[in-house]
Amino acid sequence: MEKRVRLRFAPSPTGGLHMGGVRTALFSYLFAKKHGGDFVLRIEDTDQTRYVNGAEEYIINALKWCGIEPNEGVGFGDGSYAPYRQSERKELGIYKKYSDKLIESGHAYLAFDTSEELDEMRKKLEAAKVVAPQYNAVTRQNMKNSLALSADEVSKLIESGAPYVVRLKVPRNEEIRFHDIIRGWVTVNSTQVDDKVLLKSDGMPTYHLAHIVDDIEMKITHAVRGEEWLPSAPSHVLIYRYLGLESEMPLLAHLPLILKPDGNGKLSKRDKSGLPMFPINWHDERTGESYIGYRESGFTADAFINMLALLGWNPGDNREILSKEELIKEFSFERVNKSGAKFDPEKTKWFNQQYLRMHTNEELANSVMPLLEEKGIKKDPTFVVEFCRLVKEKAHFITEFYELGSYFFVAPTTFDEKVMTKKWNENSKSTYSKLTEKLNALPTWTIDSIHHLFAEVEPELGKIDMQVVRVLTTGVAGGAQLFDMLALIGKEEVINRLNSALAKLQ
């Protein structure tokens, strides 16, 4: 029988979840859903010194907004493998149990070196021109550990209460080969792998031990994480092997990194393109810094998710706009790229624009209404719905709607100079005054009636320049469809605007 597919997203609550992390969660989620499996949220809070208040809650809320909802885990309801916080799981004694097992089988050992002693060792080795100083098969003989010390000395140290860590005993010069679903076979020589700390002196496991123990205990079938973990994967393979569980090891998938749009390096917390790096607003209590989110920048969650999914993955055909259901249907790790992808702000905006157009005017109005109210604008829903219809074609963000169509609500005080200097002449005032009168005489005020009036009136009044009408009524050279816009603004307001504009102009 095939094992039930189970994937986990396992962030550490050391800060806001950035978009790279969201993508990792997304890919895991898509794969789990595609195979009718489980998606678990596990919180890896083993480093109490870096714990940030509010980070865990943020992660949960961010996943919720994105629609990447675990069916099991912190914030989403316990399944059969609770608890889902490593700090709580430590109380179960599971990490200790596995670490003891490794010690008993001779694959791990106790190390009493203080951090000062470790620093000293590294300095000494550097001075001796050793390029990569590390705790390993050759250096451990000169350190304070249960392999170098006599049994007597070790038990004395333990009795005296000396703090110690548990380290993995990595063999010398051995080829470690493992398979990655995205990258294929990867081979590393164990000489490059150091004796990783498994259990810290405070009794907390490190990531290396903890995630393996939990993946085993939680029956995880696929371990998905960022490429930055690739170098430590050999250590993890060794742990599974020494535990006698290599054949049950989850399939590994190391995702390519998301890189900065310009220049080099991976995405940082802020980008000069102005686009957010976080899904929703993030305020770091510890540093006092705030970061804007995609949600608050006027992105829709479906657009954000779609954009992220296509950063490092594609469905194999030309489709770029895919719903969550389609993403689930099409997703596979085989189609994930190996190389890092530069984040493209322009394309990101384009994605949101596509989704903006797909949403109905009523849906958009629901999102836009509160934003208008913040500006002190109260309009009835039918007005806002029509406003959305007229503005959405040119908007990239919901938050742009007001800015893009402020003239719907506020009469102009200045008039686009470029247009006016080019198109306004001594005859204009009389022409547009007459036009105003004609408009004022219109018995009905609809898009069609306005349109017709403009067509009819030209032989009599001469050339009417639409852009001039636009500037007189809105002040700006660009904007929504002219007749539709005039219709929505309303007869009285349009006539007022024209009159006051004409009064100001010569």
Place this chain on the structure above:
RNA sequence: GCCGCGUUGGUCAAUCGGUUAAGACGCCUCCCUUUCACGGAGGAAUGACGAGUUCGAUUCUCGUACGUGGUACCA
């Protein structure tokens, strides 16, 4: 420094030894439009470099360069 991973237009990318090397974003031109957009049609722009394997390499191998990640009692 060492080790891992990567390298197709400016960016995202398809191709799984044989193509005029798709498509998308952005950019440019034209068309549509009595305004603004949308839309449509075109255009410029690409296999890092060097060897090898092969009848044939973007595709396989090696080297170089470049990029990126790791090198903690952090994840």
